[in-house]
Amino acid sequence: MTEKAIPLWEVFIRSRNGLAHRHVGSVHAADATMALQAARDVYTRRGEGLSVWVVPSSAITASDPAEKGMMFEPTGTKIYRHPTFYDVPEEVGHM
Amino acid sequence: MATTSIQVAETPLVRLALQRADDALVLGHRLSEWCGHAPVLEEDIALANLALDLIGQARELYALAGEAEGAGHDEDQLAYLRNERAYRNLLLLEQPNGDFALTIARQFLYAAFIDPWWRATLHATHPGLAAIAAKAEKETAYHLRHSAEWLIRLGDGTPESHRRAQEALDRLWPYTGEMFEPAEATLVADGVCADPPGLRETWNATVDAVLAQATLQRPKDGWMQTGGRAGRHTEHLGPLLAELQYMQRVLPGAVW
Amino acid sequence: MYTQGLNSIDKIAAPDGEQAERFQARIDADDRIEPNDWMPEQYRRTLVRQISQHAHSEIVGMLPEGNWITRAPSLRRKAALLAKVQDEGGHGLYLYAAAETLGVSREELIDQLLSGRAKYSSIFNYPTLTWADIGAIGWLVDGAAIMNQIPLCRCSYGPYARAMIRVCKEESFHQRQGYEIMLTLSRGTPEQKEMAQDALNRWWWPCLMMFGPPDGESQHSDTSMRWKIKRFSNDGLRQKFVDATVPQAHFLGLTIPDPTLHFDEAGGHWVYGEIDWDEFRRVLAGDGPCNRERLAVRRKAHEDGAWVREAALAYAAKRSAATRQKAA
Numbered sequence: 261m262t263e264k265a266i267p268l269w270e271v272f273i274r275s276r277n278g279l280a281h282r283h284v285g286s287v288h289a290a291d292a293t294m295a296l297q298a299a300r301d302v303y304t305r306r307g308e309g310l311s312v313w314v315v316p317s318s319a320i321t322a323s324d325p326a327e328k329g330m331m332f333e334p335t336g337t338k339i340y341r342h343p344t345f346y347d348v349p350e351e352v353g354h355m
Numbered sequence: 356m357a358t359t360s361i362q363v364a365e366t367p368l369v370r371l372a373l374q375r376a377d378d379a380l381v382l383g384h385r386l387s388e389w390c391g392h393a394p395v396l397e398e399d400i401a402l403a404n405l406a407l408d409l410i411g412q413a414r415e416l417y418a419l420a421g422e423a424e425g426a427g428h429d430e431d432q433l434a435y436l437r438n439e440r441a442y443r444n445l446l447l448l449e450q451p452n453g454d455f456a457l458t459i460a461r462q463f464l465y466a467a468f469i470d471p472w473w474r475a476t477l478h479a480t481h482p483g484l485a486a487i488a489a490k491a492e493k494e495t496a497y498h499l500r501h502s503a504e505w506l507i508r509l510g511d512g513t514p515e516s517h518r519r520a521q522e523a524l525d526r527l528w529p530y531t532g533e534m535f536e537p538a539e540a541t542l543v544a545d546g547v548c549a550d551p552p553g554l555r556e557t558w559n560a561t562v563d564a565v566l567a568q569a570t571l572q573r574p575k576d577g578w579m580q581t582g583g584r585a586g587r588h589t590e591h592l593g594p595l596l597a598e599l600q601y602m603q604r605v606l607p608g609a610v611w
Numbered sequence: 612m613y614t615q616g617l618n619s620i621d622k623i624a625a626p627d628g629e630q631a632e633r634f635q636a637r638i639d640a641d642d643r644i645e646p647n648d649w650m651p652e653q654y655r656r657t658l659v660r661q662i663s664q665h666a667h668s669e670i671v672g673m674l675p676e677g678n679w680i681t682r683a684p685s686l687r688r689k690a691a692l693l694a695k696v697q698d699e700g701g702h703g704l705y706l707y708a709a710a711e712t713l714g715v716s717r718e719e720l721i722d723q724l725l726s727g728r729a730k731y732s733s734i735f736n737y738p739t740l741t742w743a744d745i746g747a748i749g750w751l752v753d754g755a756a757i758m759n760q761i762p763l764c765r766c767s768y769g770p771y772a773r774a775m776i777r778v779c780k781e782e783s784f785h786q787r788q789g790y791e792i793m794l795t796l797s798r799g800t801p802e803q804k805e806m807a808q809d810a811l812n813r814w815w816w817p818c819l820m821m822f823g824p825p826d827g828e829s830q831h832s833d834t835s836m837r838w839k840i841k842r843f844s845n846d847g848l849r850q851k852f853v854d855a856t857v858p859q860a861h862f863l864g865l866t867i868p869d870p871t872l873h874f875d876e877a878g879g880h881w882v883y884g885e886i887d888w889d890e891f892r893r894v895l896a897g898d899g900p901c902n903r904e905r906l907a908v909r910r911k912a913h914e915d916g917a918w919v920r921e922a923a924l925a926y927a928a929k930r931s932a933a934t935r936q937k938a939a
């Protein structure tokens with residue numbers, strides 16, 4: 261018999277001030293308080309963190325990889341969004 | 356070459372450092388017994404963190420004791436070559452792990468005392484002790500948080516967890532009085548450390564608030580066990596030390 | 612700490628068709644596969660099995676070393692060993708989480724371990740009899756593990772590769788910790804030196820077995836290699852381990868328990884003797900010195916912890932019910 265599942269949480273850590281929180285892994289915990297403690301105990305044992313977020317894994321809405329074409333490929337042709345698209349004479353200097 | 360137990364010349368400062376060091380080592384040792392056996396993997400890691408904090412504190416405190424004594428005793432001689440009558444830890448901390456509720460209750464009752472003690476010792480006139488307090492206080496603040504959150508969940512979880520948590524409290528309560536025995540007068544007068552009786556109100560407030568959230572009954576203050584500071588322990592310390600000191604005792608004088 | 616080179620690929624139909632070809636093309640281009648991507652069922656099952664075996668090995672692997680935490684001979688050694696065994700718990704946790712991205716829960720995986728359906732590395736079914744065993748495990752078992760784990764950091768499955776990067780980073784102190792213990796013992800008293808040699812004698816051959824059966828016997832290696840779940844053959848890694856370890860043993864002044872061991876000048880390799888594969892199969896099948904003991908300990912921890920897990924869930928349910936009521 262498999263027992264009742266303890267919820268899964270995704271852990272995000274800010275390693276230095278000035279940096280964004282980054283996904284580092286997951287923990288299991290019955291509630292948010294315990295998830296935060298577990299995240300601290302598991303993922304910051306080597307001075308990796310200054311701030312921790314935990315988010316219930318079930319709260320994440322993800323894009324479907326099968327729709328990758330529709331979702332992400334149309335931007336590939338919009339090269340005018342990049343600075344290198346434009347010609348500026350060298351004598352103008354760095355712009 | 357046989358190495359017998361060492362004799363330590365205990366001045367009040369040496370004794371204080373040994374008391375706190377033995378407290379930390381004995382509790383850290385107990386927590387380390389959980390490694391690989393906890394109720395969930397996350398808690399295996401959490402309990403090991405607590406144990407590592409305490410073993411780290413013990414090492415610094417033994418170093419301080421050795422230095423204060425001035426007889427050249429290092430951390431390992433102080434930890435491994437004193438017998439049970441020379442150990443100065445609180446009886447509460449040598450109590451066996453029991454179930455998870457007992458381990459958590461023991462941790463909570465102690466952390467609710469030692470965290471404010473370290474905080475009050477932050478401004479100690481002894482710079483070595485104040486430096487240890489600066490690190491230890493942050494560690495024990497988390498020990499208090501972690502054990503309190505668990506005690507609340509066990510107390511207000513299922514009927515079984517409530518029963519186990521209450522039994523753990525009832526069983527450990529007679530060992531809580533010893534924490535508040537006064538420090539030596541000269542140490543308090545010189546501002547070396549906080550005097551435990553002065554921390555009782557803080558401890559009461561923490562314990563009452565958490566027990567209320569946990570829906571647990573505060574046990575009645577009856578007879579309080581004592582003797583740890585004088586080396587009169589419960590029967591549980593001997594086997595703990597036999598295990599802890601095993602290697603140093605069977606191969607005396609070796610370098611590890 | 613370690614996954615064994617068991618190369619167990621599920622015996623279901625190998626995938627074909629256009630989707631499978633596109634999948635293989637991605638792997639050939641060193642693209643990483645992520646949890647929700649399409650993948651052949653055989654790839655998914657193979658990974659679940661390998662990652663969970665790896666996770667189980669970490670968890671069971673806590674026990675033989677955990678056996679010495681309370682008896683470590685100095686406070687420095689005690690702290691280092693506890694931190695190492697704790698790391699192994701952490702590695703088990705990262706790996707279970709990686710397996711969970713493939714649609715299997717940690718509860719199911721643990722159930723497979725405790726019911727005896729899942730395998731874990733054979734090495735952890737040997738006993739730790741003396742303190743020197745802690746040195747030998749760090750030096751040899753972790754040394755063997757590193758050989759196998761570094762290539763896994765480039766495994767085609769993203770979550771597994773990421774977990775392995777973290778594991779490898781954390782493990783960098785493990786082998787040094789073990790070697791330092793062996794070095795101290797081998798420069799110590801005659802009893803200490805004898806203890807170190809005895810540990811090497813007992814751990815050497817089981818460590819060579821950790822890399823799994825010889826390449827000729829492992830019929831599934833090809834598929835694993837093609838999918839970049841595995842990047843080197845068992846025998847290749849084993850040889851790399853022997854070549855790295857023999858000089859380290861000589862530095863300690865210890866003797867490898869293999870009378871036929873010799874250096875082949877032409878090939879540039881240490882040539883080792885016959886491995887007792889009967890022993891390997893026997894230990895893996897359940898008849899090692901500690902198989903029953905290890906599982907019994909894991910089962911007891913799980914059963915003793917059931918009421919704690921129930922309490923945490925019950926408390927969470929009460930609190931969220933109370934929050935809902937307040938909101939209503």
